[in-house]
Amino acid sequence: MTKNKNSFCTNCGKELTEDSKFCQFCGEKVEQIEEKESKKIQEHTEETSIEVEKIEKPKRARRKSKDDLDDNISKTIVDEDKIETEVNESIKKEPLNIIIDEDMTIPEENKPVEVIINEEPKENSIKDSDEVNQLRKEKFEKSKKYIYPVIAVVVTFVICLIAFACFYQYYLKNLVIETTKREVTVTDTGISEAVEKVYDSVVVVESYSKNRLYATGTGFVYKTDDKVGYILTNNHVIEGADEVKVVFTNNKRVSVDVVGSDSYSDVALLGVDKDKVISVAEIGSSEDLKLGDTTFAVGSPLDSSTYAWTVTRGVISGKNRTVAVSSSNSNVATQVMQVLQTDTAINSGNSGGPLCNSNGQVIGITNMKLASSQVEGMGFAIPIETATKYAEKFIKGEEITYPYVGVTVADAQPTYRNPDASGVSVQAVENGSPAARGGLQKGDKILKINDVEVENSSFFKFELYKYDIGDKIEITVERDGKEKVLTITLGSKGMNA
Secondary structure, X not given: OOOOOOEEOOOOOXXXXXXXXXXXXXXXXXXXXXXXXXXXXXXXXXXXXXXXXXXXXXXXXXXXXXXXXXXXXXXXXXXXXXXXXXXXXXXXXXXXOOOOOOOOOOOOOOOOOOEEOOOOOHHHHHHHHHHHHHHHHHHHHHHHHHHHHHHHXXXXXXXXXXXXXXXXXHOHHHOOOOOOOOOOOOOOOOOHHHHHHHHOOEEEEEEEOOXXXXXXXXXXXXXXXXXXXXXXXXXXXXXXXXXXXXXXXOOOEXXXXXXXXXXXXXXXXXXXXXXXXXXXXXEOOOOOOOOOOEEEEEEOOOOHHHHOOEEEEEEEEEEEEEXXXXXXXXXXXXXXXXXXXXOXXXXXXXXXXXXXXXXXXXXXXXXXXXXXXXXXXXXXXXXXXXXHXXXXXXXXXXXXXXXXXXXXXXXXXXXXXXXXXXOEXXXXXXXXXXHHHHOOOOOXXXXXXXXXXXXXXXXXXXXXXXXXXXXXXXXXXXXXXXEEEEEEEOEEEOEOO
């Protein structure tokens, strides 16, 4: 007996009666397929992974044309009740991910619905989850390498910030900083104000012999007392004069007294009635000078009747210069002086005048210059400290004395065997003198005074006069080709050394 073949509607999936050409449920024209083929479709559906990907909108029951039915022949007919049963069983096993179109309409009851179900393998899901966890773990382990340094940097920064805030609040905020700004402004507006300060204190000094003017120079009022105004000048300006007069800037000529003078220091002090004084110079300090400091001189060069109170300007070229000085009657140096060097123009007639700084303060007494056709701009001045020291002694009436050793000396003469001979040769020793008591002998060659080499007789006197009477000095001599050190106590007897 042959088993009847079952047929299903391709549109709604309902089982059709035998030999039906139209579905009694949806009215669609159907084409019969065997039950065996239907079962294969059902088995294939059960093996497929269940995941709802798409729910198509239900199609309303309508009658289609023959052409439309031909296009749907390839569709698989599935019974709606079986699909619902399979979906429910799948949902019980695994949760479903159903994607629903927002525009879809809910199918009416007993209407066929087409559902596509896909289920991911459970094993793959678990495997993917383990891989994700492993990756997260590895990423965390790597991040740990950077977390602690970053935390350390942040903590250090916060601590430093707090420390600085405390430091600022309790120290810097209350700190008073004193700064010294050194501003150097170079201008060339002149020194007129400085000149005005000293100008009226400067006088022209005139030296007379037997009522005849034979020399002129310059001086300045450096101080006054209740009755007398004191004028500083050079000794060589008034030396040999039997009368001295001064002329003030108001052209008044006044006779003055010689309070005191000293040929070795070349300092002289004159006294004039205080009422005659127009102005007193301000005394500065030569020790505070620096090389290059501005200086100026006020004097009466050459013809005092024409060039009186001439102002010249320059700078300090050197300090503590040791210069050999010769008398006007000889070209041989007779003494050594320690002086200031300046390029301020100093000419004959300027001697005894003030050398001033840019503030108009007197820092020295101009007294000489190098006279040579090969030399220009080398003038010298006695430091004001040396001049005022002697002036104060003159005012007090003190005698100017120098250390005395009691020898006659001469410069060592070069010989064939010793063309560069230097030192001082002892020509004679006075009996009972400090030199005789100390052991100096005629023919000794003096080489040093207290480890300072002596080049000639002028330097011997210069070094000797640095000491006071009663001081002990060591003199190194050469005798019979051997050096010998002698100790001598300095005495006093004028300038007989």
